[in-house]
Amino acid sequence: MSIATEPAGPDGSSSSSDISTKPRKSLPAVTIRFAGDSGDGMQLAGTQFTDTSALLGNDISTLPDYPAEIRAPAGTLAGVSGYQIHFSSNDIFTPGDEVDALVAMNPAALRTNLKSVKTGGIVIVNEDSFTAVDLKKAQYTANPLEDGSLGRYRLVKVPIDKLNAAATADTGLGAKDTDRCKNMFALGLVYWLYGRPLDATLGYINKKFAKKPQVATANTKALRAGYNFGITTELFQEHYEVPKAKLASGLYRKITGNEAVALGMVAAAHLAGKELIYCSYPITPASDILHELSAQKNFGVMTFQAEDEIAAMGAAIGVAFGGALAATGTSGPGLALKGEAIGLAVMTELPVVIVDVQRGGPSTGLPTKTEQADLLQAMFGRNGECPVPILAATSASDCFSAMVEAFTIATRYMTPVLFLSDGYIANGAEPWLVPEVDKLPKITIHHPTAANDEAGFMPYQRNEDGARPWALPGTPGLEHRIGGLEKQDVTGNVSYDPANHERMIHLRAQKVAEIKPAGPAYLWNGPQSGDVLLVGWGSTYGAIRAAVQQLVEEGVSVASCQIRYLNPLPEQLGEMMKRFKHILSPEMNLGQLRMLLRAKFLVDVQGLNKVRGQPFTISEITRGVHALLRGNLDGHMVTVNDGPAPRIEPIDDEG
Amino acid sequence: MSIATPPVNVLKASDFASDQDPRWCPGCGDYAILAQTKKVLAKIGADRSKTVFISGIGCSSRFPYYMNTYGFHSIHGRAPTLVTGLKLANPGLTVWMVTGDGDALSIGGNHLIHMIRRNVDVKILLFNNRIYGLTKGQYSPTSEHGKKTKSTPMGSPDMPVRPISIAIAAEASFAARAIDIDVKHLEYVLERAAHHKGSAFVEIYQNCNIFNDGAYSYATDKQSKSDTTLYLEHGKPMRFGKELDKAIRVNQMRPEIVNVKDVPADELLIHDEKAPNPTLAFMLSRMRHPDFPEPLGVFRAVDQERYAQLVRSQSEQAVQRLGKGDLQALLRGSETWTV
Numbered sequence A: 001m002s003i004a005t006e007p008a009g010p011d012g013s014s015s016s017s018d019i020s021t022k023p024r025k026s027l028p029a030v031t032i033r034f035a036g037d038s039g040d041g042m043q044l045a046g047t048q049f050t051d052t053s054a055l056l057g058n059d060i061s062t063l064p065d066y067p068a069e070i071r072a073p074a075g076t077l078a079g080v081s082g083y084q085i086h087f088s089s090n091d092i093f094t095p096g097d098e099v100d101a102l103v104a105m106n107p108a109a110l111r112t113n114l115k116s117v118k119t120g121g122i123v124i125v126n127e128d129s130f131t132a133v134d135l136k137k138a139q140y141t142a143n144p145l146e147d148g149s150l151g152r153y154r155l156v157k158v159p160i161d162k163l164n165a166a167a168t169a170d171t172g173l174g175a176k177d178t179d180r181c182k183n184m185f186a187l188g189l190v191y192w193l194y195g196r197p198l199d200a201t202l203g204y205i206n207k208k209f210a211k212k213p214q215v216a217t218a219n220t221k222a223l224r225a226g227y228n229f230g231i232t233t234e235l236f237q238e239h240y241e242v243p244k245a246k247l248a249s250g251l252y253r254k255i256t257g258n259e260a261v262a263l264g265m266v267a268a269a270h271l272a273g274k275e276l277i278y279c280s281y282p283i284t285p286a287s288d289i290l291h292e293l294s295a296q297k298n299f300g301v302m303t304f305q306a307e308d309e310i311a312a313m314g315a316a317i318g319v320a321f322g323g324a325l326a327a328t329g330t331s332g333p334g335l336a337l338k339g340e341a342i343g344l345a346v347m348t349e350l351p352v353v354i355v356d357v358q359r360g361g362p363s364t365g366l367p368t369k370t371e372q373a374d375l376l377q378a379m380f381g382r383n384g385e386c387p388v389p390i391l392a393a394t395s396a397s398d399c400f401s402a403m404v405e406a407f408t409i410a411t412r413y414m415t416p417v418l419f420l421s422d423g424y425i426a427n428g429a430e431p432w433l434v435p436e437v438d439k440l441p442k443i444t445i446h447h448p449t450a451a452n453d454e455a456g457f458m459p460y461q462r463n464e465d466g467a468r469p470w471a472l473p474g475t476p477g478l479e480h481r482i483g484g485l486e487k488q489d490v491t492g493n494v495s496y497d498p499a500n501h502e503r504m505i506h507l508r509a510q511k512v513a514e515i516k517p518a519g520p521a522y523l524w525n526g527p528q529s530g531d532v533l534l535v536g537w538g539s540t541y542g543a544i545r546a547a548v549q550q551l552v553e554e555g556v557s558v559a560s561c562q563i564r565y566l567n568p569l570p571e572q573l574g575e576m577m578k579r580f581k582h583i584l585s586p587e588m589n590l591g592q593l594r595m596l597l598r599a600k601f602l603v604d605v606q607g608l609n610k611v612r613g614q615p616f617t618i619s620e621i622t623r624g625v626h627a628l629l630r631g632n633l634d635g636h637m638v639t640v641n642d643g644p645a646p647r648i649e650p651i652d653d654e655g
Numbered sequence B: 001m002s003i004a005t006p007p008v009n010v011l012k013a014s015d016f017a018s019d020q021d022p023r024w025c026p027g028c029g030d031y032a033i034l035a036q037t038k039k040v041l042a043k044i045g046a047d048r049s050k051t052v053f054i055s056g057i058g059c060s061s062r063f064p065y066y067m068n069t070y071g072f073h074s075i076h077g078r079a080p081t082l083v084t085g086l087k088l089a090n091p092g093l094t095v096w097m098v099t100g101d102g103d104a105l106s107i108g109g110n111h112l113i114h115m116i117r118r119n120v121d122v123k124i125l126l127f128n129n130r131i132y133g134l135t136k137g138q139y140s141p142t143s144e145h146g147k148k149t150k151s152t153p154m155g156s157p158d159m160p161v162r163p164i165s166i167a168i169a170a171e172a173s174f175a176a177r178a179i180d181i182d183v184k185h186l187e188y189v190l191e192r193a194a195h196h197k198g199s200a201f202v203e204i205y206q207n208c209n210i211f212n213d214g215a216y217s218y219a220t221d222k223q224s225k226s227d228t229t230l231y232l233e234h235g236k237p238m239r240f241g242k243e244l245d246k247a248i249r250v251n252q253m254r255p256e257i258v259n260v261k262d263v264p265a266d267e268l269l270i271h272d273e274k275a276p277n278p279t280l281a282f283m284l285s286r287m288r289h290p291d292f293p294e295p296l297g298v299f300r301a302v303d304q305e306r307y308a309q310l311v312r313s314q315s316e317q318a319v320q321r322l323g324k325g326d327l328q329a330l331l332r333g334s335e336t337w338t339v
Ligand code: SF4
Pocket: B023, B024, B025, B027, B028, B029, B030, B059, B060, B129, B133, B134, B207, B208, B209, B210, B211
C-alpha cells in the first residue's frame, strides 16, 4: 500500500474513503520519539511504528533507550523508557539528532526528553497524567502545561487516559487492563499524524493476542480511536507524509544488530556445513543473541546457557575442539571474566568467535547504554603476549556480514576472534537488503584424517597461513594432546625451552598480524586527501558518514575511514592518514583507537570523545570538525550534567 | 566384585601410554591411578581415537599427557566447561575428566556442580590428596580443620568439604570412592564408572607423599583399615571390621555402629546404590573417620537422561515439527518489502 495516494480511511483501513479534510504535507525525513514510563509499552509502540515505516519503504534508524531497572518506580525520572525513530525518504545513517515530534505519556517522560525536541517541534502530552502527584515525581514545581515554559514547541494536550478508557469501555476488561492499551492510542494518533496505515499493527495485535480476544479487541479499539482522534480533533491543522526512500532495489527487512549477529552465526554454520553451538551467560545487552539462536534448533544450532561467563568460554573451546562452530557472546564485564580462557584458545589455537556487545563501564556501569570502551580490553585484556584478531561491525546490518567474516577468519587461521558490537547497533533497527544465500561465500574447512609427518601427527605443524591443523577427536591415528602450557613448535609437546617459547610467541603474533581480511578492512567516504580525516570504528559509522556528507556540502575538505578490522589494523592506513592535515577520531570512549593509531603509525590523532551512554549525533561531529579546524578542540566533549535530564550539549564553539 | 564385560581386549594397557614420561614425584599415588585407568581402558576395549582425557590444573591434571588418546590440559578449574562443550559437539566421544581437590572443589567448584547436575556424560576422577601439591603445599578445600600448612601456620580455619556430599547435592547420577593403593578395588570402581551413562563422579583418596604424606594412613594401614573403611556392595548389609563383625544401622535417621551379633540381621543397613532418593548415599558421604568407617565403592548409580542427548533430542524435535531449517527463509524473516 502506498501512502502517496491518500490511502488511509477514517480508521486507517486502506479501502474506505478518506473523510479527513486536513491538508497533508510531504516531508523528506522525520524523527519522532515515544517516551513514557517503563510500564507504558513505549518500546512496543516504537517497534510497531518502525515496522510500519519499514514496510512503507522508508529508510529507518532507531534508538531504543530504556532504564536498567526492569520496573523502576512508576512515574519517576528513573523509570522513563523511550524509543526514537528516524524515518526518511533519503538514505539515513543515524536515529536523528533532533526530535520533530515527541509523545510524552507522563511528566517524567516530558522532562527527560524535552531537550531533544527541536524548536517548533510537536510535543504530544497525555494531559491526564499531569497530576500533582506525577508532577512531583518528575520534580516539577509548576505544571509545564500551564506555566508557559513550553512556548518554543507546538504543544498538543490530549487526554489520552480518558479517551483510551472510553474507547475500550465495552470490551469487558477491567480498568487496569484497558489502561494498558494507552500506548496503542498514542500510536494510532501518531500513525494518523504521519499518514501510516494501521494494517501491520492490527495484524500484530491479532497474532499476539490470538488467545485473548478481549485484549486484542481493546488494543484494536485503542489504536483506531487514536487514529480517528487525529482526524476529528481541532488540535492538529495538518498532517504529514514521508515518501518511500530510494534504496537499492531488492527485498528488504528490518533488522537489529543482535538479530544480525544471530543470523550471521546461523549463516556461517550453513556456509561451513557445520553445526553451531552458542555458549553464553545472560547479560545485557547481549542476551537477545542467545534468545534468537535458541529458537533456531532446526538449523543445526544448539545453545548452551552456561553457569557463568567463564564456563561459556570454556564450553566454546570444548565445542571447537570437538569440531563444531563455536561462539560465545557477552558484554564488557563478561569479556573480562573470559580473559583467561580466551588465552587458552590462543594457546591451543582453536576457532572461537567471541561477541562483545559493549555497554557503559567500568564494572556494572550502564548496562542498557552504549559505549565503545572495550577496544583496549579486546586488544590487550589477557595475560602474556596474547594476540586476538578483532572485527567491529559498523551498523546493525553489517553485524551479519562481519559475523560470517569472523568465522571465516577463525577457522582459516585457527584462532579465537573478537567481534565488537555495542548497545546502540545491537538494539537499533535499520532496513536490510536480504542477502541471497547462494551468493554468500562458502567457508572452507579442512579436518585432517592422516598424519602430516613421517614421525606421526604433528598438531602444531603450520600451513602457509600459519594455522595448525584442526584434527578432531574421533579421528583414528591423530590422537594428540593440547593444553595451556607452552607448546613445542611442530610437535605440540609441552616445552619450557626459552628459545622455543620466544619462537612460539613470534609465530602466534605473526599469524594474527598477517591475517587477510575476509571483507572490507575499512569503509572510506570522501576524497583521498584533504584537511581532515575522521577515523572511527564500529557503530559511529552512521553519524560520521552523515557528518562527512554535511561537511562536504558546506565545503569542508573532509573524508572518513571507518575501521572494521581493528586487529590487525589495515597496514595502508598509515600512508592514508599522512595525506590529511588533521586526523580526528570520534569514539564513545576516552581515546582508545586514538591510542592504537598513535602507537602503531606515529600519527598525531586528535580525539572527539563522548561517554554519555548515547551515540553521537551528526551535529556533534560536524561541530567537532569545525572546532578542530579553528584550533580549539579541547580533545573531548564531555559537558556538565545539567539537572535531572542529562543530555549532550552542543559543543561550545569557544572551546 | 567383577562386572561382566565382553572380552574385547583389542589393546593392552600399555597401548594407552603416550610417549611422554610421567613427571610426578616418585611414590606419588597418581602412578597407581594412571596404571589402573589404562588397565580398565584395555579391559573395556576402549577405542583410543574416541577417548578424550580433559583436565584442569594441578599435579593430577598432567594426566592427559600420559595417555595415548586425545587429551586437553586446560586451565585451573575449568575442565568441566570444556567437557560440556566437547560432549555437545560430539556426544559419541568417551570423555574422562581428571581433576584434584583444589581444581574441582575450589577454583572450579561452580563448574563441577553444574556439569554434574546436567548429567553430562563424563567420568570424573577427582584425585583427593587434601593438599595443594603443584603450588607446593597450601591447604585445600578438603584439608582438615586446623591443618597446619605453608599458608596456615596456625592451622586452617576452614571447614573441609566432602566431595561426595557435593556431588550428591548436585544430583549426581553416579558417585563412588576408591583408594589409590587398593588397586583391585580401584580398578573395579573405575570400570563401574566407565560403564555409567552420565556424570560418573569418582573420588580417589590419593596420597601426596611430598606435601601430605599419610593423609589416608588410617584407611590404608593394614592394622586399622578393616575398621576404618567399609566396602559397599549393592543389596548387601554394610558390614566391616576384621571379621566383618561390625555393621551400620540407622537409628532415628542417624547411622550408628553396631556389633553384628548384638542386633537382628534385618536391622542392618542394606546398601542400595540404585535408590532413586539420594538420602542414603548422602548419609554415607557424611560418614567420616574417626567416628565411622569411610565407605568405599559405589554410593549411587542411577539412570538419568544425559545432557548432550537431551539437547540434541530437542534439535531433532524441532526438525520434526518445523522441518529442516531453510536459511533463506530465516534471513527473510516474517515481514519484508520490495524496493
Ligand atoms: S606433589 Fe604430591 S601430588 Fe604432586 S606429584 Fe608430588 S607427590 Fe604427587
